[in-house]
Amino acid sequence: MESAQNLRVAVIGAGPVGLAAAAHLLERGLEPLIFEAGTSPGAAIEQWRHIRLFSPWRFNTDAAAERLLEATGWEAPRPTALPYGGELIDNYLTPLAALPQIASRLQTGARVTAVTRQGMDKTHIKGRDTTPFTVRVEHADGETRDHTVAAVIDASGTWSTRNPLGTSGLPAIGEHTAADRISAPLPDVTGRDRAAFAGRRVLVVGAGHSAANTLINLADLAKDEPDTRILWAVRGDSAAKVYGGGDLDGLPARGQLGGRVRRLVEAGKIELHTSFGISSLKSLDSGVTVGAVDGLTIEADVLVPCTGFRPDLDILRELRLNLDPAVEAPTELGPLIDPEFHSCGTVPPHGAKLLAHADKDFYIVGMKSYGRAPTFLLATGYEQVRSVAAALAGDQESADTVHLELPDTGVCSTDTGTSCDVPAATSAAVGAAPAEAGCCAAPEPVLVRFPTGLAHGRSGTSNA
DSSP: OTTOTTSOEEEEOOSHHHHHHHHHHHHTTOOEEEEESSSSTTHHHHTTTTSBOSSOGGGTSOHHHHHHHHTTTOOOOOTTOOOBHHHHIIIIIHHHHHSHHHHTTEEESOEEEEEEETTBOTTOOTTGGGSOEEEEEEOTTSOEEEEEESEEEEOOOSTTSBOOSBSTTSOOBTTTTTGGGBOOSSOOTTTTTGGGTTTSEEEEEOSSHHHHHHHHHHHHHHHHOTTOEEEEEOSSSOSHHHHTTGGGOSSHHHHHHHHHHHHHHHTTSEEEEOSOOEEEEEEETTEEEEEETTSOEEEESEEEEOOOBOOOOGGGTTSOOOBOTTTOSBTTTHHHHOTTTOOGGGOOOOOHHHHBOSSTTEEEOGGGGGTTOOOOOHHHHHHHHHHHHHHHTTOHHHHHOEEEEEESBSOOOOOSSSOOOOOSEEEEEEOSSOOOSSGGGSOOOBOBSBOOSSTTGGGGSSOO
């Protein structure tokens, strides 16, 4: 940033990682300019405020953000408590965003539509590294304006771009025309969205913790609305991934969740369909017919897509990105987080060096930095932005020395697009040299019921 010291650093997204980035930039004497597409900080989390995280508070707050808050008398929540998404917003993000240091630099209702180099498309190279960035933003007042900045930190997440319901990474045939039959990924079925599910045939698609939460909430709804029929489709040949370790699980809350889903299936409250890869959706007046690759069909009124997320890279088309061809994460990070071989217990600490792209002073952080990999930790994002802020401030030694508390269990995956399951942890540190890919960089995970840690990820399960 030596060529543009008087320009600000654009931070895209005012979720937990975006606001943490702003806090670290402020501590480094840099000026953040935060763009949030939603009407308030944590707008994506607001969509699933009714969901409780598996990770306790101590893993869900950032150190620099805490220092800003504590100066105003803010009291941290009990570190071992498990917050709901709404509590993460109300007790942490909202007071953080309201601080004068943050509020004066935060613009809500500001959707970034493009990032480029000032006066250059991606084909131009001369003077590129010393040319400021242009961030084009659609503002709440209806105007589109260009902002000139010295650096860009993209912490916009992946919530707005869910994976399709179909197989092979493509939407099922008819998925777009059946959009009115498809809900949000984590609907509040017993509260805000109750009317859309009560007394209806609901098909939940997916084998992650979003699916488990939705299935349990639907079962609670069915107690009051007995005509509600709960259907569940997974691509794999079993639902063991969701059931988890039960009483042996390293995270009691997660074990209880999986055990309850299992009991609901065994009791006939949930109708489970395994090896069900969706090929087509056909809308009818009476509902939607969901066709599988093998020709089987399911009739439903509404579908809940718990299929995970992927990054929206359209706004970055004029930048020179280094992306892994498989998971669409930064090139050096991709092999370390590929879900075919890794879970969050086997990802080594990483910072600015692994997150760098061909366009100098541009970084993707947070959930979006993991591309299509689903095993992201909020703690990982906080360490990412600490390192990035140090790099932008010219403190390369601090940027290259990264620390991360890693989980002791290998059963850790999520598809809510925020935080992975975080139990008690041990610390690991990596110096200036990048960590090598593989499991030697992380503590040995404790295998719970079935292995999802160590160097195998999805390759350790069948039909995942």
